[in-house]
Amino acid sequence: MRRQVALPLVLLAASMSSAAQDALRGKRLYYDLAGLTSAPVSCVECHGGFPGAAHGIGRAANDPNAIRYALGSIPQMARLDAHLSARDIADIAAYLGAPDVASPQLVLVSDGPGTNHGAQGRMEIGLSPDAGVLYSGMTLQNRGAAPVRLRSGPVISGSGAAHFRLRFTDCTAGRVLPRGESCRFEVALDPDARMPAPVATLSIAHDWLYGGERVALIGRVAERAGGKTRLSK
Numbered sequence: 001m002r003r004q005v006a007l008p009l010v011l012l013a014a015s016m017s018s019a020a021q022d023a024l025r026g027k028r029l030y031y032d033l034a035g036l037t038s039a040p041v042s043c044v045e046c047h048g049g050f051p052g053a054a055h056g057i058g059r060a061a062n063d064p065n066a067i068r069y070a071l072g073s074i075p076q077m078a079r080l081d082a083h084l085s086a087r088d089i090a091d092i093a094a095y096l097g098a099p100d101v102a103s104p105q106l107v108l109v110s111d112g113p114g115t116n117h118g119a120q121g122r123m124e125i126g127l128s129p130d131a132g133v134l135y136s137g138m139t140l141q142n143r144g145a146a147p148v149r150l151r152s153g154p155v156i157s158g159s160g161a162a163h164f165r166l167r168f169t170d171c172t173a174g175r176v177l178p179r180g181e182s183c184r185f186e187v188a189l190d191p192d193a194r195m196p197a198p199v200a201t202l203s204i205a206h207d208w209l210y211g212g213e214r215v216a217l218i219g220r221v222a223e224r225a226g227g228k229t230r231l232s233k
């Protein structure tokens with residue numbers, strides 16, 4: 001008799017845990033549905049950041065049926081319906097109910113020695129007249145309460161990619177950055193670069209919003225004009 005009772009209990013426990021809503025996953029869907037699926041837009045594009053979002057979306061907190069109803073009744077939302085599973089909808093409702101769910105929060109900070117560093121998402125590497133500065137460094141910090149997993153190290157692509165070289169990195173595929181940890185990379189400008197301002201993109205893939213970070217790499221090559229040397233604009 002014990003066995004007959006125990007089996008349904010085990011099944012019940014298993015189905016409860018697999019149905020448990022994942023607010024962190026819901027947050028990622030809310031902000032990045034279009035990146036994760038072939039949906040044309042994400043919730044954030046019409047509703048804005050949550051909390052404080054528009055159109056009374058907060059009423060769907062912990063209430064997947066309210067989202068289902070909106071998908072079926074609001075014309076602007078109809079085209080999202082096919083891209084959302086029952087689990088996705090449950091997870092988004094869980095996020096709306098727990099907007100402060102522990103999440104990764106990634107910040108890119110330039111740390112020199114290249115010129116004009118400081119702007120987030122942008123790394124300028126100046127080739128000084130005396131060839132003193134040929135590279136620049138940047139850290140990727142996780143300031144959020146949940147860890148992030150890197151899916152790649154820095155990859156340089158784009159029209160001017162051949163003019164840049166990854167000089168150092170400890171941001172590597174598979175590395176997990178818990179709260180407060182960072183990894184770092186350095187990019188060098190090819191000293192023979194003759195383009196006025198070579199431009200490329202450095203990307204690091206990860207498992208959080210937008211699937212990665214992107215940094216614009218901008219080379220500033222010294223120009224000699226009228227006996228003076230200045231960095232290209």
Ligand code: HEC
Pocket residue numbers: 030033041042043044045046047055056057058059060066067070074076077080092
């Ligand atoms: C293309 C724009 C657009 C997108 C994308 C969108 N919505 Fe909406 N949504 C609206 C508009 C507009 C309304 C309000 C309609 C009204 O009040 O008449 C609305 C209303 C809602 C409501 C109803 C709120 C209430 O009054 O009960 C919910 C819930 C909702 N949206 C959830 C979502 C979720 C979740 C997503 C992402 C999966 C999403 N929406 C994506 C435009 C959008």
